[in-house]
Structures are given as C-alpha cells and as structure tokens.
Amino acid sequence: MKFDVLTLFPELFNIVMRESIIGRAQENGIIKVNAINIRDYSKDKHKKVDDYPFGGGTGMVMTCQPVIDAYNDITKDMTVKPKVIYMSPQGRVLNQKIAKELSTEEHLILLCGHYEGIDERIIEEIVDEEISIGDYVLTGGELPAMVLIDCVSRLVQGVLASENSYSEESHFNGLLEYPQYTRPADYNGKKVPDILLSGHHANIEKWRTQQSIERTKQKRPDMYEVYERTHKKNL
Numbered sequence: 001m002k003f004d005v006l007t008l009f010p011e012l013f014n015i016v017m018r019e020s021i022i023g024r025a026q027e028n029g030i031i032k033v034n035a036i037n038i039r040d041y042s043k044d045k046h047k048k049v050d051d052y053p054f055g056g057g058t059g060m061v062m063t064c065q066p067v068i069d070a071y072n073d074i075t076k077d078m079t080v081k082p083k084v085i086y087m088s089p090q091g092r093v094l095n096q097k098i099a100k101e102l103s104t105e106e107h108l109i110l111l112c113g114h115y116e117g118i119d120e121r122i123i124e125e126i127v128d129e130e131i132s133i134g135d136y137v138l139t140g141g142e143l144p145a146m147v148l149i150d151c152v153s154r155l156v157q158g159v160l161a162s163e164n165s166y167s168e169e170s171h172f173n174g175l176l177e178y179p180q181y182t183r184p185a186d187y188n189g190k191k192v193p194d195i196l197l198s199g200h201h202a203n204i205e206k207w208r209t210q211q212s213i214e215r216t217k218q219k220r221p222d223m224y225e226v227y228e229r230t231h232k233k234n235l
C-alpha cells in the first residue's frame with residue numbers, strides 16, 4: 001500500500017515512518033510512505049506557500065497553486081486517481097472501522113494543512129474526504145497523517161505477524177482488549193492470574209473474553225452500551 005503525503009514538513013515523515021514496525025514494513029516493500037514537499041511546487045520567487053485570509057483574521061492560509069500543482073504532478077501518469085484525504089479537524093473522526101475501510105485501498109494521498117488551514121478551493125478541487133483524529137486542533141496535519149498511516153498500515157496483510165495481532169485488540173470487535181502479563185509470574189508479590197499459567201487454552205479464552213467485556217463496561221461505558229445492544233442474546 002502506498003501513501004503519498006503532501007506536506008510542508010516531509011522530513012518529519014522520513015524520521016518517524018522509518019522506525020519500528022512501519023519502518024520494517026517499508027523495508028519489506030509492503031508499505032511505502034512518500035512525503036512530497038508542497039513548497040517545491042511554489043511558483044513564488046520566495047517559495048511562499050501561504051497568504052493572508054480574505055476578510056481579515058489571524059494567521060495565514062495555504063494557497064491553492066503549490067498544493068494543486070503538487071497533486072497534478074504526482075497524479076499526472078495515473079489512470080486511476082487515488083483517494084485524497086485532507087487531514088482536518090472538521091472531518092469524520094478516525095476510528096478502527098475507518099482504518100479497516102482505508103486499509104483496503106492500494107494508494108492514498110494525504111494532504112496536511114498548516115497555519116490556519118488551506119484555501120477552501122483546494123478541498124473543492126482535489127479532496128475526496130476530510131478525516132480528523134479527534135475533536136481538538138493541532139498546529140498541522142503531519143501528526144494526524146502519521147496516526148492514520150500507522151493505524152491503517154498495521155491492518156495491511158504482512159505488516160504484523162498475523163491477523164490475530166490486531167483482531168483480538170481493542171476496538172476491533174467493539175471491545176477493549178483483556179489485560180496482558182509477561183514474565184515474571186510474581187513481581188514484588190503481585191501475581192499473574194493463575195488461569196494464565198494453567199495451560200488450559202479454552203479456559204484462558206473464556207477468561208479473556210470475560211475480562212474484555214468487564215473492562216469495556218468499566219472504562220468505556222459508551223462502547224459497552226453498543227456492545228450490549230448488539231450482543232444482548234449472548235450476555
């Protein structure tokens with residue numbers, strides 16, 4: 001899967017997306033993150049990419065020309081245009097379901113705004129969808145784009161060791177994950193639950209499911225309410 005990212009700060013992606021699991025997935029050719037510097041496309045003699053907002057107000061707005069020229073350049077030889085997502089606090093709020101949906105795409109273009117945001121005509125011209133990472137405002141779209149790349153990539157086949165790595169995790173089936181423990185079995189008198197040392201896989205499974213339900217009820221009553229409604233018969 002390929003992510004082309006239109007940004008004013010490509011070096012951020014070159015640092016963060018080269019580490020750990022996503023870095024390995026890139027080395028193995030499963031994922032490609034290609035950060036494109038919007039500023040390189042500016043026709044302004046000082047490589048300006050922003051200007052004052054019409055109507056007044058604080059801050060600067062990213063201009064149409066460099067962003068749209070960058071988009072046209074990277075898509076010029078493509079027969080099928082990839083979906084363009086503008087990372088925006090005004091978008092659909094990212095969750096595991098949306099991540100799963102996006103993981104089926106072969107190619108995405110992510111547009112990162114900065115300053116006060118981008119000229120509305122860019123959205124009209126090239127953006128298919130706006131996605132937010134939460135109801136708060138960040139200084140730029142780079143962190144949101146990295147969050148999206150990370151959570152979408154780990155659902156792409158081959159990025160994690162097996163599908164179980166994510167299908168049992170929080171949010172995959174509308175529940176939070178059960179508690180996890182590792183060695184030692186006794187840490188300063190705090191013991192791992194006996195059931196996990198029993199070697200009885202069926203009982204461990206049952207315990208984990210109960211724990212998942214219980215902690216969802218405690219930590220995320222909103223999620224539990226939905227789970228309870230959809231699984232009423234089995235509870």
Ligand SMILES: C[S@@+](CC[C@H](N)C(=O)[O-])C[C@H]1O[C@@H](n2cnc3c(N)ncnc32)[C@H](O)[C@@H]1O
Nearest residue numbers: 087088089113116117132133137138140141144
């Ligand atoms: C300071 S914000 C602009 C906010 C804009 N003036 C507004 O009120 O909707 C600058 C950029 O950060 C990114 N951004 C900020 N918060 C975000 C969020 N919660 N999710 C995704 N992107 C966000 C967007 O790309 C945005 O263009």
